[in-house]
Amino acid sequence: MIWNPEKECASREELHRLQSERLVNIVKYTYDNVKFYHERMDACGVKPSDIRSIDDIGMLPFMTKQDLRDYYPTETFAAPMSEIVRFHASSGTTGKPIVAGYTRNDLDNWSEGVARCLTAYGLSKHDIIQISYGYGLFTGGLGAHEGATKVGCSVLPASSGNTSKQLLLMKDLGVTALCCTPSYALFLAESLHSTPGFSPDQMNLKVGIFGAEPWSENMRAELEDKLGIKAYDIYGLTEVSGPGVGGECEYQDGTHIWEDMFYPEIIDPNTCRPLDYGQTGELVFTTLLKEGMPVIRYRTRDLTHLNADRCRCGRTMVRMGKIMGRTDDMLIVRGVNVFPSQIESVILEFAECSGQYLITIDRINNNDTFQLDLELRPDCYSDNMSRMENLKKEIVGRLASVIGLKCDLHIVEPGNIERSCGKAKHVADLRKI
Amino acid sequence: MIIQQLSIFVQNKIGRFTEVTNILGQAGVNMEAFTVSENSDFGILRLIVDDTQRAVDALRAANFAVNITDVVCLDCADTPGSIAPFMNILSREGVSIEYMYAFTMGDRSRIVIRTDDLERCDRLISE
Ligand SMILES: [Zn+2]
Numbered sequence A: 001m002i003w004n005p006e007k008e009c010a011s012r013e014e015l016h017r018l019q020s021e022r023l024v025n026i027v028k029y030t031y032d033n034v035k036f037y038h039e040r041m042d043a044c045g046v047k048p049s050d051i052r053s054i055d056d057i058g059m060l061p062f063m064t065k066q067d068l069r070d071y072y073p074t075e076t077f078a079a080p081m082s083e084i085v086r087f088h089a090s091s092g093t094t095g096k097p098i099v100a101g102y103t104r105n106d107l108d109n110w111s112e113g114v115a116r117c118l119t120a121y122g123l124s125k126h127d128i129i130q131i132s133y134g135y136g137l138f139t140g141g142l143g144a145h146e147g148a149t150k151v152g153c154s155v156l157p158a159s160s161g162n163t164s165k166q167l168l169l170m171k172d173l174g175v176t177a178l179c180c181t182p183s184y185a186l187f188l189a190e191s192l193h194s195t196p197g198f199s200p201d202q203m204n205l206k207v208g209i210f211g212a213e214p215w216s217e218n219m220r221a222e223l224e225d226k227l228g229i230k231a232y233d234i235y236g237l238t239e240v241s242g243p244g245v246g247g248e249c250e251y252q253d254g255t256h257i258w259e260d261m262f263y264p265e266i267i268d269p270n271t272c273r274p275l276d277y278g279q280t281g282e283l284v285f286t287t288l289l290k291e292g293m294p295v296i297r298y299r300t301r302d303l304t305h306l307n308a309d310r311c312r313c314g315r316t317m318v319r320m321g322k323i324m325g326r327t328d329d330m331l332i333v334r335g336v337n338v339f340p341s342q343i344e345s346v347i348l349e350f351a352e353c354s355g356q357y358l359i360t361i362d363r364i365n366n367n368d369t370f371q372l373d374l375e376l377r378p379d380c381y382s383d384n385m386s387r388m389e390n391l392k393k394e395i396v397g398r399l400a401s402v403i404g405l406k407c408d409l410h411i412v413e414p415g416n417i418e419r420s421c422g423k424a425k426h427v428a429d430l431r432k433i
Numbered sequence B: 001m002i003i004q005q006l007s008i009f010v011q012n013k014i015g016r017f018t019e020v021t022n023i024l025g026q027a028g029v030n031m032e033a034f035t036v037s038e039n040s041d042f043g044i045l046r047l048i049v050d051d052t053q054r055a056v057d058a059l060r061a062a063n064f065a066v067n068i069t070d071v072v073c074l075d076c077a078d079t080p081g082s083i084a085p086f087m088n089i090l091s092r093e094g095v096s097i098e099y100m101y102a103f104t105m106g107d108r109s110r111i112v113i114r115t116d117d118l119e120r121c122d123r124l125i126s127e
Helices: A012-033 A035-044 A054-059 A065-070 A104-120 A139-151 A163-173 A182-194 A217-227 A340-349 A385-403 B013-026 B052-061 B084-092 B118-126
Strands: A084-089 A099-103 A128-131 A154-156 A177-180 A207-211 A230-236 A243-248 A255-257 A262-267 A281-287 A298-304 A331-333 A336-338 A353-364 A367-376 A408-412 A427-429 B002-010 B031-038 B043-049 B065-077 B097-105 B108-115
Touching (some): A012 A035, A012 A054, A054 A262, A084 A104, A099 A104, A104 A230, A139 A177, A139 A230, A139 A243, A182 A207, A182 A217, A207 A217, A217 A230, A230 A255, B002 B013, B002 B118, B013 B031, B013 B043, B013 B052, B043 B052, B065 B118
Parallel strands (some): A177 A207, A207 A230, A367 A408
Antiparallel strands (some): A331 A336, A353 A367, B031 B043, B065 B108
16 A cells, blocks of 8 residues: 555656755755854855755755764754754764754654555554554654554554563554564564463564664564564664655565655765765765754765666655665775675675675785685585685675675684674774875 | 595694694594695695594584595505506596595505595495
């Protein structure tokens, strides 16, 4: 089902017209109401009247997470406090949090985004949804809550914690959909299998809605298997609104971004130049309707690509690929942008690899060196030298075709790569620049 | 005869090899034969021992990448030309050999042969 076919399936021309109209408005509104952005546009020599359509967005300056920190707590707000009806705050691990303020319209548009996602996952007013995201400053709980309420689901605001009560209510109410972080879902799934008195066949679960942290296809398969559900990704971020900036559809072939409200761009994180559809770079968002805290060309630091091909589901909204990592993690080796997650995905294509690896970058005689140490699964260390050498060649070749760089690959003994707290450290950049 | 061979992946060749011999000595395992295949990066140590399982347990406990492979062991007199007829049979029958090595025990020679069709190889040399 489609929640809002008029918007979600609008022609690209109609969407372009709507995005253009909304961008013109939001730029003028932000320029008039947010001092720091006014000054930044002035410094770039751009006036609101220069922006006539969405195609002009490249003239506008960027906003960064640092800007939101520098203008803590509310200097980036565009609406007066009397119009703000809600705050949320990011869970940043260092320094001050980022505070987001929402007007009544903002909450309405936010829950519209969530409602579109839930409907795409097949939910309706006939579903009972257990929301086990934390409720509070984190956008997950309340964001999902209001979207589900809008759809008409019966909402169980379970929040996180108290596992046995979560399982009891899930069973006794016949909950059909679970919404939480994928790691909490995995914990609940394991508890379901290990807690006496509970078993998966008592549950009526059909759909899992997971987001707020990256998760892999392996994790999806595990969750679907352990909970007997179909598991969907919901995407969002506090700076833009919260969960529901986009979500997967029934085809699970990328995350549709509700680009009539949240306009995405992909840029090269070094040059800041816009990249084409299909190219991997940094995801940038402009909130086309936000009143409380609009962001214009906000750099998310997430690395991904966009796909504008028409989806089989009928929605015309672009689809975002998997988040490949963070710009903070990006390495520049011999002038090439390298994402450790790309390397990892190549490694995992080879059944012989255990998933333990270490990338070491150094600079010797002004040349970057790129070494990859790799552990195999213990039973894959062959007795046959040529088989081992062929495997090595294959991995080097496959990596070169994906990242455009030849690495110096070393197969090492199992346990050789240092593990810290059970999690391996994957990158060592020894360059002193 | 088909027997079991240990293969051990070793990275820092010299030191690790010494360690393997120490571990096997402490476990009371006797090495009957060994061979090393190496490139600039790593080595593959292949061993025939008197107690395969005990050797595997001791080496795994010390975090070695050790695996067991079946190989054909050809037993013949340790005299000039005694191996040649067997090799002639294998090449005539088109058995492709991944690797082989030899060792002597008393007055007998033993040839270890690794091929992708062990059963056939074993049958051919037994006839
Ligand atoms: Zn779709």
